[in-house]
Each structure stands twice: as structure tokens, then as C-alpha cells.
Amino acid sequence: xxxxxxxxxxxxxxxxxxxxxxxxxxxxxxxxxxxxxxxxxxxxxxxxxxxxxxxxxxxxxxxxxxxxxxxxxxxxxxxxxxxxxxxxxxxxxxxxxxxxxxxxxxxxxxxxxxxxxxxxxxxxxxxxxxxxxxxxxxxxxxxxxxxxxxxxxxxxxxxxxxxxxxxxxxxxxxxxxxxxxxxxxxxxxxxxxxxxxxxxxxxxxxxxxxxxxxxxxxxxxxxxxxxxxxxxxxxxxxxxxxxxxxxxxxxxxxxxxxxxxxxxxxxxxxxxxxxxxxxxxxxxxxxxxxxxxxxxxxxxxxxxxxxxxxxxxxxxx
Amino acid sequence: xxxxxxxxxxxxxxxxxxxxxxxxxxxxxxxxxxxxxxxxxxxxxxxxxxxxxxxxxxxxxxxxxxxxxxxxxxxxxxxxxxxxxxxxxxxxxxxxxxxxxxxxxxxxxxxxxxxxxxxxxxxxxxxxxxxxxxxxxxxxxxxxxxxxxxxxxxxxxxxxxxxxxxxxxxxxxxxxxxxxxxxxxxxxxxxxxxxxxxxxxxxxxxxxxxxxxxxxxxxxxxxxxxxxxxxxxxxxxxxxxxxxxxxxxxxxxx
Ligand SMILES: Nc1ncnc2c1ncn2[C@@H]1O[C@H](COP(=O)(O)OP(=O)(O)OP(=O)(O)O)[C@@H](O)[C@H]1O
Ligand SMILES: [Mg+2]
Numbered sequence: 001x002x003x004x005x006x007x008x009x010x011x012x013x014x015x016x017x018x019x020x021x022x023x024x025x026x027x028x029x030x031x032x033x034x035x036x037x038x039x040x041x042x043x044x045x046x047x048x049x050x051x052x053x054x055x056x057x058x059x060x061x062x063x064x065x066x067x068x069x070x071x072x073x074x075x076x077x078x079x080x081x082x083x084x085x086x087x088x089x090x091x092x093x094x095x096x097x098x099x100x101x102x103x104x105x106x107x108x109x110x111x112x113x114x115x116x117x118x119x120x121x122x123x124x125x126x127x128x129x130x131x132x133x134x135x136x137x138x139x140x141x142x143x144x145x146x147x148x149x150x151x152x153x154x155x156x157x158x159x160x161x162x163x164x165x166x167x168x169x170x171x172x173x174x175x176x177x178x179x180x181x182x183x184x185x186x187x188x189x190x191x192x193x194x195x196x197x198x199x200x201x202x203x204x205x206x207x208x209x210x211x212x213x214x215x216x217x218x219x220x221x222x223x224x225x226x227x228x229x230x231x232x233x234x235x236x237x238x239x240x241x242x243x244x245x246x247x248x249x250x251x252x253x254x255x256x257x258x259x260x261x262x263x264x265x266x267x268x269x270x271x272x273x274x275x276x277x278x279x280x281x282x283x284x285x286x287x288x289x290x291x292x293x294x295x296x297x298x299x300x301x302x303x304x305x306x307x308x309x310x311x312x313x314x315x316x317x
Numbered sequence: 318x319x320x321x322x323x324x325x326x327x328x329x330x331x332x333x334x335x336x337x338x339x340x341x342x343x344x345x346x347x348x349x350x351x352x353x354x355x356x357x358x359x360x361x362x363x364x365x366x367x368x369x370x371x372x373x374x375x376x377x378x379x380x381x382x383x384x385x386x387x388x389x390x391x392x393x394x395x396x397x398x399x400x401x402x403x404x405x406x407x408x409x410x411x412x413x414x415x416x417x418x419x420x421x422x423x424x425x426x427x428x429x430x431x432x433x434x435x436x437x438x439x440x441x442x443x444x445x446x447x448x449x450x451x452x453x454x455x456x457x458x459x460x461x462x463x464x465x466x467x468x469x470x471x472x473x474x475x476x477x478x479x480x481x482x483x484x485x486x487x488x489x490x491x492x493x494x495x496x497x498x499x500x501x502x503x504x505x506x507x508x509x510x511x512x513x514x515x516x517x518x519x520x521x522x523x524x525x526x527x528x529x530x531x532x533x534x535x536x537x538x539x540x541x542x543x544x545x546x547x548x549x550x551x552x553x554x555x556x557x558x559x560x561x562x563x564x565x566x567x568x569x570x571x
Contacts, residue, residue, distance in 0.1 A: 199418070201414060201416050201418035202418060202420065204366075204371055204412075204414065204418060205412075205414065205418035205419070205420070205477075206420075207369075207371060207404065207407065208369055208371065208407060208410075208411070208412035208481070209407075209431070209432035209436060209480070209481075209484060210404050210405065210407050210408045210432055210436040210437075210484065211404065211432065211435075211436055212400045212401055212403070212404035213400060213401070215435060215436070219431065219435060220420055223422045224420075224421065224422050227422075298422070300422065300464065301421045301422045301423065301424075301464035301465065301466055302421060302422070302466065
């Protein structure tokens with residue numbers, strides 16, 4: 001449970017600490033000179049890979065057929081910027097609703113009440129089991145199934161009519177509905193895993209201190225679950241960001257659809273796809289940056305060797 | 318006879334078809350120290366958890382400070398309490414666990430002030446001052462800003478004691494507080510507990526530290542197979558046991 005900080009390159013890590021320890025011992029025991037282990041194969045491989053990457057980059061840069069001039073001229077085109085804005089809105093709204101609803105579904109799923117957990121299980125089963133594209137088209141065409149949307153008692157009881165489905169469910173509304181409800185199913189499973197990773201003793205300790213219900217969840221369990229929930233959630237946000245491009249089937253001018261409209265007119269397909277990709281790359285880079293910050297924030301108290309502890313250890317020693 | 322802090326009459330508890338507690342009768346006087354001893358699986362932890370209603374009692378009556386635990390008695394019927402009420406009633410007792418169970422995402426100070434501030438709703442400033450005094454009392458006055466993981470087991474357990482004390486409980490429950498510790502760290506935790514006993518705290522301690530029991534306990538209770546086999550002052554139960562099962566257990570432990 002404790003040592004979950006990922007080690008990016010386990011081998012490098014190993015050799016580092018080993019040589020570190022070896023040299024420390026060497027100093028202690030009459031300073032025997034230490035020759036660090038060499039990795040010739042690794043070195044050659046690295047050089048080859050760097051060469052391949054550089055030459056590929058060079059080719060891309062000088063190849064006239066990429067039309068970098070076109071890329072540059074459309075990079076900040078108003079339609080592209082508007083499309084990028086809409087993509088951000090779709091992502092932020094769907095993710096927020098998805099996370100909120102997913103949390104509720106996860107808690108329901110873990111509930112001792114069999115009705116609640118079955119409802120949650122059914123929801124997750126359905127929304128993960130059907131293609132997102134189908135769900136989007138379904139919401140878009142909901143007016144065909146339910147011409148009028150009303151609020152009322154079930155089984156034909158009295159109800160309050162809210163309006164025509166065609167008016168209420170705009171293409172953007174259908175997109176947000178489809179993306180959010182689908183995302184909630186995935187987030188529910190991620191959050192359930194996070195909650196499940198928290199030690200049972202934490203519930204006992206919190207209860208013994210008089211906590212219950214929401215307070216116990218919000219103050220003790222969920223902050224600890226965050227550590228496990230964040231990395232896969234980061235993945236979800238990034239796939240959502242790119243997945244929003246599916247809504248182009250509902251004729252919503254998100255980033256990709258805006259690029260498509262432009263190249264449908266000027267036939268500069270590749271340059272415009274590059275423009276869109278550059279924006280997607282920029283957005284995912286920014287997201288990864290924030291993900292890192294959040295992971296550090298919620299990893300506090302769990303790091304295997306936090307700077308803070310080293311300081312305090314020397315102080316007490 | 319003074320009024321009891323804990324009184325159990327025929328307390329039973331089962332997990333599924335297996336009955337773990339088969340009718341526990343005992344009394345813990347206010348201001349006294351009771352040590353619960355017994356072989357593994359005899360139901361010591363389960364009984365301690367019942368006192369705090371972390372487990373529901375299946376039959377019998379369990380009173381803490383003269384209040385029935387987890388139920389309200391009206392018109393000859395027992396009504397199960399709502400979760401919130403149960404949580405309130407737990408405030409009488411502080412609990413210390415074998416595995417410390419500190420909140421790893423909070424600093425030591427945050428661990429201690431968490432419940433007074435967020436459960437009792439007391440002003441943070443005032444609680445921080447008290448928390449600092451508690452930290453000094455358990456000998457860790459300079460560790461308030463550390464995270465639990467940065468502390469040794471003995472230090473963590475002393476923080477856990479301070480965290481429970483911050484709620485000003487009338488009763489402290491300890492479930493094998495030293496058995497997850499390296500031998501050289503046991504003493505520091507027992508010292509804190511001794512000081513607490515001397516200050517007059519009512520304590521129920523599940524322990525294998527018979528030396529501690531002999532020195533501090535007013536009453537030792539030997540449990541086996543879900544019943545109280547023998548109880549009395551330590552010099553009787555530990556040094557002159559009457560029951561065969563007690564004798565057998567003590568000869569194995571000593
Ligand atoms: N939540 C539970 N569900 C099912 N069985 C349980 C549960 N908790 C405890 N038990 C069982 O109840 C019995 C008594 O457990 P308990 O933890 O009270 O014993 P103990 O006297 O504290 O033992 P130890 O000295 O090993 O801590 C054990 O056989 C255990 O397997
Ligand atoms: Mg136990």
C-alpha cells in the first residue's frame with residue numbers, strides 16, 4: 001500500500017541506488033575503488049533511436065507536401081479557435097458531470113442496500129456496454145421516441161409538461177447528455193476502485209471519532225481514494241478531450257469538425273488535420289501538467305521518501 | 318458500589334451462523350483499568366468493538382455510562398439508532414487500534430484536530446492549542462507537521478492516543494495497542510498509557526502485556542471461546558488462577 005510511487009525506469013533506479021550504496025560502503029571499508037557497471041547495448045540503442053527521431057523530424061520539416069505555410073495560416077483561424085473552445089467546453093462539462101454522477105454511482109454500488117447497488121451495476125453495464133456513438137445518436141433523436149418531455153408521477157399519474165423534446169434537446173444538449181452519462185459509468189468504476197483501495201481501518205478510526213455518512217466519505221475516504229483515482233482519471237479526461245470529436249456526427253462544430261469544414265472547401269486535408277492535432281496536443285499537455293500537480297497534492301503523506309521526512313529524521317537523530 | 322462505566326449483561330454477537338460472543342457479563346467501574354486477555358479468536362476485539370458499536374450487539378444488553386449502546390429502549394422494545402445518533406454516542410469512548418489507523422493524508426496535527434473541529438464544530442484555534450498540549454503530553458511536541466508515515470510505529474501509536482484524547486472521552490478502549498510494534502518501541506506506548514491510568518482515565522485494554530496488566534490493571538478478565546472464564550484483580554487472575562483454562566493459557570504465555 002505504501003510504496004506506490006511509480007518508478008519510471010526500474011532498472012535505472014536500481015543501478016542508481018546500488019551504486020550509491022556500493023560507494024558508501026566503499027568509503028566505509030578502506031575506500032575500495034568502484035567501477036560502475038557499463039551498459040553498452042543500452043547506449044548504442046539510445047544513439048540509434050535519437051538518430052531515427054532526428055531524421056524523421058528533419059524530413060517532416062523540409063517536406064513541402066506538409067504545407068507548413070497553410071498550417072501556420074490556419075493555426076489561429078477564428079473557426080479553429082471557436083472549435084477548440086467548444087471542445088474545451090464539452091470536455092469540462094461532460095467530465096464534471098461524469099465525475100459527480102460517477103461518485104454517486106460508485107457509492108451506490110458499494111452500498112449495503114441491494115437495490116441501490118443493483119441499479120448502479122445496471123447503469124454501468126448498459127452505458128459501458130453500448131457504443132458511445134450509438135448513445136450520442138440516440139440522445140440526438142430522442143424526440144422521435146419521446147416527443148414531449150414532462151415531469152411527473154410514474155404509471156400515468158399527474159405530470160408537468162416541460163416542453164417539446166425537439167426544443168429542449170439541442171444538438172449540444174444531446175452531445176453533453178451522451179458524453180456525461182457515458183463518462184459517469186467509467187468514472188464510477190474508477191472511483192469504486194479508489195474507494196476500495198482505502199484500508200478498512202480508516203472507516204473504524206473515523207467512526208470511532210464520531211464521523212458518519214458524508215463527513216466520513218468527504219474528509220477521510222475520498223481524499224485517500226484520490227491518490228488511486230487520479231491517474232486513470234487523467235487518462236479519461238484526455239480520451240474525453242479527443243473523444244469529443246465524435247460529436248461531429250451531431251453537426252457540432254468542435255475542433256475536429258471545424259477543421260473538417262475548412263478542408264472540405266480548400267482540400268488541404270493534411271495541413272488542417274495537423275492544425276487540429278497541434279491544438280489537441282497543446283490541450284493534453286496542459287492537462288497532464290495539472291494532473292501531475294494534483295497527483296503530487298494528493299500523494300502527500302504517501303510518498304515513500306518525501307523530502308520533508310528526511311529533514312525531520314536528521315533533526316531527531 | 319459506584320456506577321459502572323461499562324456494563325455488559327449476556328452480550329452475544331454472531332457473524333453469520335458462527336457465534337463469537339456467547340453471553341458476556343462484566344462491569345468496568347468509573348476510573349478503573351480493565352485488561353482483557355485471552356487466546357487468539359476468543360472474541361476480545363469483537364467485544365471491544367461492540368462497546369463502541371462498531372459491531373452491532375445481537376442479544377443482551379450493553380451499557381456505556383448508563384446508556385444502552387446502539388439502541389433506544391421504549392415501551393419494552395429496542396429501536397435501532399440512526400447512524401448519526403450512533404456516531405454521537407461513540408463520542409463517550411476513544412479508541413486505539415492495533416494498526417494505529419492514523420489518517421495518512423493529514424499531518425499529525427491535522428489528525429488530532431480533525432474530529433474536534435469537524436465533528437464537534439469547535440473553533441480551530443482553541444483546538445490547536447489543546448492538540449499541541451496533547452502532543453507534548455505524549456512526548457511528540459515537535460512532530461505536529463510530520464505525516465504519520467514519517468513516524469515510527471511507537472510514535473504513530475502515541476499520536477493515535479493523543480487523537481482519541483482530543484475528543485475528551487470518558488472511556489478509552491485499546492485493542493492490542495503494542496502488538497504491532499517492535500519490542501523496543503513497546504515501552505514508550507505503555508508509559509503513555511500508564512500516565513493516562515494514573516490521571517484517572519477509565520480504560521479497557523486488550524493486551525498480551527501481562528506485566529502491564531499486573532502493574533496497572535484494577536481488574537483482569539480472561540476470555541475464551543466467547544465467554545468470560547475468570548475475572549478479578551490481577552494478583553488473583555494472573556498469579557492464582559482458579560480455572561483450568563486460565564492456567565493453561567497463562568502457562569503458554571509466560
Ligand atoms: N467481520 C467478521 N466477519 C466474520 N468473522 C469475524 C469478523 N470479525 C471477527 N471474526 C471472527 O471472530 C472470531 C473472534 O475474533 P476477534 O478478533 O474478536 O478475536 P480476538 O480475541 O481479538 O483475537 P486476536 O487475539 O487474534 O486479536 C475470529 O474467529 C474471527 O475470525
Ligand atoms: Mg483482536
